[in-house]
Amino acid sequence: MSATTAPPAATHGKATAVFTCILAALAGLMFGLDIGVISGAQQFLQKDFGIGDDTLGWIVSIMMLGAALGALLAGWLSSQLGRKRTLILGAVLFVGGSVLCGLAWTPHVLIAGRLVLGLAIGLASFTAPLYLAEIAPESIRGAMISLYQLMITIGILVAFLSDTAFSYSGNWRWMLGVIAIPGALFLFGVGFLPESPRWLMMKDRQPEAEQVLRKLLGSNDAIAREIGEIREQLKTPQRGWHLFQQNRNFRRSVGLGVLLQVMQQLTGMNVVMYYAPRIFQDMGYATESQMWFTAIVGLVNVLATFIAIGLVDKLGRKPILYIGFVVMAIGLGVVGTMMHLGIHDHGQQIFTVVMLLVFIVGFAMSAGPLIWTLCSEIQPLKGRDFGIGCSTFTNWVANWLVGLSFLPLLNGIGQAETFWLYAAFNVVFIAFTIWLVPETKGVTLEQIERKLMAGQPLRQIGR
Template sequence: MNAIAAPLVVPRRTTVVVTCILAALAGLMFGLDIGVISGATPFIQKEFGISDRMVEWIVSSMMLGAAIGALGAGWLSATLGRKRSLILGGVLFVLGSLLCSLAWSPDSLIAARVVLGLAIGVATFTAPLYLAEVAPEKTRGAMISLYQLMITSGILVAFLSDTALSYSGNWRWMLGIIAIPGVLFLLGLFLLPCSPRWLMMRGRRDEAVEVLRRLRGDDDHVAREVADIEEQLKNPQRGWHMFFQNANFRRSVGLGVLLQVVQQFTGMNVVMYYAPRIFQGMGYDTEAQMWFTAVVGLVNVLATFIAFGLVDRLGRKPILYAGFATMALGLGVVGTMMHLGIATHGEQLFTVAMLLVFIAGFAMSAGPLIWTLCSEVQPLKGRDFGIAVSTFTNWVANMIVGATFLSLLNGIGDARTFWLYAGLNGVFLVFTFWLVPETRGVTLEQIERNLMAGKRLRRIGR
């Protein structure tokens, strides 16, 4: 423990660079874990001779572990510290990846993916928190944006890795190879300092000041930041108390929960987890399924830049309107093509193109913006609680989607399944109009004042 508590003395510029690498690897691991199972499931199903229902359990077991990990991550990060929590997450990630590659039965694979999920649940809560507390002010936004971008990049890398390994059908390598970035993530963590905010929360002010001196290099800046942290700590988190005592806070928590349910029921992760199966339904062979899955990952990455470029120019709601409409159109056309029958190569390509339109619609809107809104609508004293509840809801909804898609395909058919998700995206347009506030250019303090004054949720951003 002492070795962890006393980090290596690293020059300031090196610390900032390694922090950037941490942001990249934390997001990359998250994305890798989402994407890697997609290409592996056809080969797992063939080797073990399992049903679609068991495949759903294998896919969704990771989300179960992530929900549990996210639920305990707040306590871990407060008790052990941000850095030690991330180290624990990194160890679990490497262990879970290796156990997946060595799985001897479907049940053992499910257990291994639960371990992997625990790691992801801890990391997805703690990594952005640590980065926000350690990164210099001038690069803080870039760090968080890099984290989000690397999630989509991790999905792409996983899809490309699966495609390369699909020729041999070696699903064990597909699942095990992501242990490599996990090890790099762990090595990077040992070079980093503890969070100065956490140190001050534990009464270790002198250590916090020393860490900030190494990170900032300017005594005046350090003094101002220490004073800011001390002022913030005078207002401790009171999430549980507020939730039971304040109806307006319950409204903001409820909105955060609904936003995460909406994000998952757009159907995006259905494509992420089952892309080869979807392309199989369009009539493509195994090789084409894998390459088109990689294209899905590429479009997901590229379209994410649209959100980065427009969110502070156009606002949250216009982009969400455009995204949900695009997703409803894309999935509606995909369902219609599957209903009519995909007979020619041109019809196949058109159907793929419309699925990619859906992917772009999500990546430019609900993907990044839901997380932004979830943090913006929570009042300061309940922000940790509100975001924790939102994160937990995200993983539970994610698990439900992953555990039901193949059953829907087998039960109501491909076309009706895609029409169902298209219809949900149409409903989400109405949800955005009635409940989602426009928060562009509005301070968090003003949003909180409007919320606590009892204004309607869609008006708290005014």
């Protein structure tokens, strides 16, 4: 290739790579849509079906149990079928689950539809970031993976806005069923994605891997370099279960990853995401106001995510987590106090909403994205898939338990006490961050692994 033709080829390859990654990141949009859409539908389907809070809790939370099962299957499926086919399967489940939810004729059918959506989310939450990491050129890899996280928050916001639009008619079936439309578009788009070059190399299909890289990189030198790097990586096989059994230090990193995901769920964020209209109802707002404030929650969640993206490599992981946990504890503590004292006028309503939004900012700028970052950074190479798989599974199981237990907590110990409980969890997590969480800013994965395997305390395996 001549010097005059190489730059245009490389530029075209990068443009193709960016387009491919954006299309794959839409899996995050579907993920967010399914998380957010149930929030606005609850009061309407509860009225139509005549169900209590216990059944409603299962309708809301069963999706997270399905996601845990999907995440368990995703590693095997993405290895056997390939990343692309696993994403296609996830897209099919997105569409099928959405249609089933929209047509549900009994609460049990709705629960089944939500379970199918959970399986789709579990597949997507594992496979899409993996695919993005393997397909994106190194120069844009971090941005593309961050884009996936951003797409999740945008999906939640779009779902809240859609719920608000349909709330005037009270048609919960359209709320739940309409996301089959973007699901079908995603399914159509995924069909045009190339397979992961790394997976093709794993299956001894190097010529096909080179064809994909030619579209993504353009330059022959870049293709040869990438092929060499993939071949070198594949010399280190994943032996996570064996390493977990044999090595105490690896068990420590897996345990920390599990703890971090439990911490993320016990901040109380997903309680707000799943039950926001119910929370605003308890503040005294009418249905239309509940829905619009829920949409504002989604918007604040999107905007505050940019804070984390902008600061994570400047301030570091731990300072941002400290700030986030403090802000979340204050936000939920004040919300609980206001509910305890009683919300009697419009000024007190607005103040309580503002403090709830303060809590949202605290999460979206800290524990939301950074927990996932840390869970990927602390695992040694030979056990990375196993360690991340354990932490992802824990995230969904904890998510399911939090979603299932919130309404019983409200009805059992009271509104104020429930928010105080989650505020207290955030205070405890400050201590956990001090004692256990390493600062990984500016530290290579190899340095982290060496310190971990040398037996240094977890908080010291960073810098």
